[in-house]
Amino acid sequence: MVAYRGKGKLGFSLSPFTLVFGSELRVRATVPHGAAVKVKTASADTEIAGRIAELDVNSVSGDLRVRGEIAGDARVKTVSGDAELGRVGRDLSLQGVSGDVRTGPIGGSVETKTVSGDVHVAAVSAGQARFASVSGDIEIGIAQGSFLDVDAGSTSGDLSSEVALVSERLEGENGAAPTVVVRGRTVSGDLRVFRAR
Numbered sequence: 001m002v003a004y005r006g007k008g009k010l011g012f013s014l015s016p017f018t019l020v021f022g023s024e025l026r027v028r029a030t031v032p033h034g035a036a037v038k039v040k041t042a043s044a045d046t047e048i049a050g051r052i053a054e055l056d057v058n059s060v061s062g063d064l065r066v067r068g069e070i071a072g073d074a075r076v077k078t079v080s081g082d083a084e085l086g087r088v089g090r091d092l093s094l095q096g097v098s099g100d101v102r103t104g105p106i107g108g109s110v111e112t113k114t115v116s117g118d119v120h121v122a123a124v125s126a127g128q129a130r131f132a133s134v135s136g137d138i139e140i141g142i143a144q145g146s147f148l149d150v151d152a153g154s155t156s157g158d159l160s161s162e163v164a165l166v167s168e169r170l171e172g173e174n175g176a177a178p179t180v181v182v183r184g185r186t187v188s189g190d191l192r193v194f195r196a197r
Helices: none
Strands: 001-008 010-014 017-021 023-028 037-042 044-051 055-060 064-070 073-077 094-096 103-106 110-115 119-124 126-134 138-142 147-152 158-162 178-186 191-195
Touching: 001 126, 037 044, 037 158, 055 064, 073 138, 094 103, 103 110, 110 119, 119 126, 126 138, 138 178, 147 158, 178 191
Parallel strands: 037 055, 044 064, 055 073, 073 094, 094 110, 103 119, 110 126, 119 138, 126 178, 138 191, 147 178, 158 191
Antiparallel strands: 001 023, 010 017
16 A cells, blocks of 8 residues: 655746745555665655565665565665664675665674764674775674684774684684674774673
């Protein structure tokens, strides 16, 4: 079911300029739980609630908020807007310009490319966490029981980690424990790797 509520454009023309006042359109779509969702917007916020199979969002000048779980992959491209995602069951691919990103736990790998925005990933338990950032801080949580293999750098930012590296495993520890591979660089941004709670 799709419903919309809109207000018509109110304006006048003054050549060669056009003035528009009070334009608004709200669209609400109801789909079954477990459906794949694809959204493309320009100058609009997007809010999604519930459990969906996959997510594909391309947004310009608008915030994205997902309350619930994405069972499969999530792909997000956003310009001039913040993004907030819940749990992602598989892989997350994110490209952002001028906006902050916060995610819940990621079940697979995560790749982020951001300009002028911070990234906070609540937890990664295995796979890869790849990032490239210009003028933004990166925070990556490593799930309990997972180890860390990291190769990261920053042009003018601090690097810190509170998670044991693969080479720091104590003798006799379970060698089968999952490892998160973190790779990336920041320009004018900090990288913080922390132990997820």
